[in-house]
């Protein structure tokens with residue numbers, strides 16, 4: 043009755059199966075350890091319910107499972123495992139040791155198996171819970187051993203698998219040890235954002251948009267990336283159905299369709315999305331490793347993901363409409379499951395083309411709302427996510443960049459930020475200029491120079507020519523790569539990073555003027571003067587449209603205290619307190 047197939051392809055598959063058993067056992071804490079990419083040693087220890095001596099004795103027998111009691115159970119599977127295959131499959135191709143003590147029991151049991159045959163079994167002193175150790179995977183199947191990749195790539199496959207599993211269970215703490223060193227540790231506090239932070243890292247956690255909603259008994263919760271933060275591939279998409287990590291073309295295309303017109307076509311959104319579906323409405327028994335599922339109603343699922351993601355993206359942009367002129371084309375034909383489905387063919391087609399229920403369901407998505415209460419594992423006001431956030435790790439001086447929000451931009455010149463009891467007005471050009479200036483001053487030339495796509499020629503009069511020729515080293519230090527190219531002509535191959543093409547000629551002229559004007563050449567002050575010029579030319583200008591993400595970077599630098607004045611000494615930000623405003627309006631005197 044089960045989708046048969048090989049479940050143990052490589053060490054990472056063992057890690058997955060053993061972790062899933064620990065989840066099913068109700069563990070709160072799991073430790074996973076691998077050595078040599080898992081090929082010589084994999085250990086998974088949990089503090090779950092454990093097994094009685096009798097159960098230990100049969101747990102490794104093919105199709106022995108405690109999770110199904112009859113064939114009807116197959117129709118509503120609430121556990122990660124249900125086929126009783128994993129321990130059987132793993133033990134038959136390794137030297138396995140199971141140590142387990144049932145909760146409330148006096149003593150534990152140890153079982154040692156050699157290629158699936160019992161070699162030792164007896165009572166054993168151990169804490170409650172289960173430890174499974176897999177030594178020398180594939181030692182008796184040389185053909186499969188040969189197919190293992192290097193220890194390094196098997197280890198990273200194990201880590202990726204463990205991350206996927208752990209991310210699906212933020213309520214369970216997972217520690218991963220590789221060759222004696224801790225690779226990651228998730229706190230198990232039940233919050234999706236802390237799991238994301240510890241498993242995926244800071245960059246994959248901040249700036250994500252909460253995405254929560256429900257329809258027709260199915261709930262969706264999690265985070266998706268802001269359109270300004272596209273990724274180069276799909277490796278950052280994590281979909282879970284009832285806590286199980288799955289691959290699904292349906293979910294992937296529902297998500298990606300929601301970003302249409304907001305994300306470049308070569309970029310992909312990131313997500314950590316949880317679908318909670320009634321057990322009877324999803325079939326997990328269609329794939330040997332349970333990596334794919336079949337949805338009862340693909341249309342419901344598609345529409346839920348698509349509309350919720352679109353809502354999250356649009357509400358972000360509504361907050362920023364003062365800042366960014368993104369034009370969502372509301373007149374476009376709404377994307378639906380059918381339009382996507384029609385265009386898919388062959389191998390790219392969705393898993394179950396015969397889903398029977400499309401036409402019976404009509405969902406009113408006008409009622410679909412951001413519904414944070416639905417989220418089982420995350421709080422929308424999480425401390426690490428969204429834009430009004432306190433970032434946990436900040437490498438800044440004053441580091442007072444807690445809870446600010448960008449209200450908008452006035453005259454395409456001044457960024458208006460609300461923070462605590464103040465409005466802070468920031469001159470975006472001055473702030474950016476200072477940032478570039480600081481970077482130019484602190485970075486080596488290689489980092490701050492940028493090759494032009496097509497080299498550019500400039501014409502100079504004989505006096506200027508002389509200055510450029512005499513100051514080649516200084517110009518190089520600034521990030522310019524300039525070579526003579528005939529009489530009075532130069533070819534420019536590289537310029538300081540961020541400089542716009544149209545500014546290159548004027549910047550060089552200004553630098554020449556500065557060098558010429560310096561009668562007592564103090565190299566350091568000439569350099570600073572020139573850096574001002576470069577920074578000024580490379581900075582965004584007042585009156586330009588600026589992307590929200592760029593404004594955010596500027597605001598962060600200013601609020602962190604990194605930037606106070608522009609290189610010319612003008613202030614970069616001006617605070618207006620709430621009191622000032624209250625006085626202006628005579629609320630207080």
Ligand code: ADP
Pocket residue numbers: 059063064066067088090091092093101102106107108109122123124125126127128129130171172
């Ligand atoms: P399945 O998970 O599909 O039931 P497995 O071969 O993975 O099959 O495990 C067989 C049985 O062994 C499980 O049904 C369970 O009763 C028991 N078992 C395995 N691992 C654990 C564990 N970590 N804690 C408690 N019981 C376990």
Ligand code: MG
Pocket residue numbers: 059062063122123124126128129
């Ligand atoms: Mg299992």
